[in-house]
Amino acid sequence: MELEEAIQINHICGDSKWIIVLAVGIVATLFGIFLKKQRKIRIAMIITSVLSYVIYAVVSFNCFRSYVYIGSLYAEHEYPYENGIIAEPVDNNTIMLTNNGAESISINNYYKVERYLSNTLFYMQDDVSNRDLVYDTSELVSGQSMMFTFDLADYGNLKPGHYRLACSPEYSMHYYFVEFDILDNGEFVWCDI
Numbered sequence: 001m002e003l004e005e006a007i008q009i010n011h012i013c014g015d016s017k018w019i020i021v022l023a024v025g026i027v028a029t030l031f032g033i034f035l036k037k038q039r040k041i042r043i044a045m046i047i048t049s050v051l052s053y054v055i056y057a058v059v060s061f062n063c064f065r066s067y068v069y070i071g072s073l074y075a076e077h078e079y080p081y082e083n084g085i086i087a088e089p090v091d092n093n094t095i096m097l098t099n100n101g102a103e104s105i106s107i108n109n110y111y112k113v114e115r116y117l118s119n120t121l122f123y124m125q126d127d128v129s130n131r132d133l134v135y136d137t138s139e140l141v142s143g144q145s146m147m148f149t150f151d152l153a154d155y156g157n158l159k160p161g162h163y164r165l166a167c168s169p170e171y172s173m174h175y176y177f178v179e180f181d182i183l184d185n186g187e188f189v190w191c192d193i
Helices: 003-013 017-034 039-073
Strands: 085-090 096-101 105-119 120-122 137-140 145-149 159-169 174-182 188-190
Touching: 003 105, 017 039, 017 145, 085 174, 096 159, 105 145, 105 188, 137 145
Parallel strands: none
Antiparallel strands: 085 096, 096 145, 105 120, 105 137, 105 159, 159 174, 174 188
C-alpha cells in the first residue's frame, strides 16, 4: 500500500457518513425481526441488514488498516538539534555539517527521508534494511565541518513533493534537517535555508 493511497482510503473510510450504512443495517434488522407476517419484506430486510453489516465491516477494516499503516510512517518524536550544528546543502547527494557549538559531536551515517503530505511529515520507506547497515561514526569537533553524503536511490523514485532529509548524532532523538523538493519533471531542488 502506498502512503498516498492509505491517506485517501483513510479519508474515505473515516468519513462519518458510513454510520448511515450501519444505521440502515440496524433498522433493517429491527424490521426483519418485527415483520413476521410479511415474509417477502422480512427477507428483504434481513438481506439488507446483512449487506449493510458486511459493507460497514469492510469499510471499518480498511479504515483501521490504513490508519495503522499511516501511523507507522508518521514522523514523531523528532526534535531539531540546537547545539550549534548547521546543515547546508552542497549538491544533490551531499550536505555540509558545521559544528558551531562548544562541544564535539559524534555523527553517524544514518539518515532518513521524510515527505510532507497534508501538512504532516511521514517517513519514506527505503529499500535498505537498517539491520544490514553498518553505521560509521565520525567525531565533528567544535569549529569544524564535515561532508555528509546520502543516496536517495535507496528510496526508489520519489514522487513530486516537498521532502526533508533528517540525520542525527549518534543515539539521539535530535536531528539536523535539510528540506528539498522533487519537481513534476523529477528534478531535485534544495529549498531555501
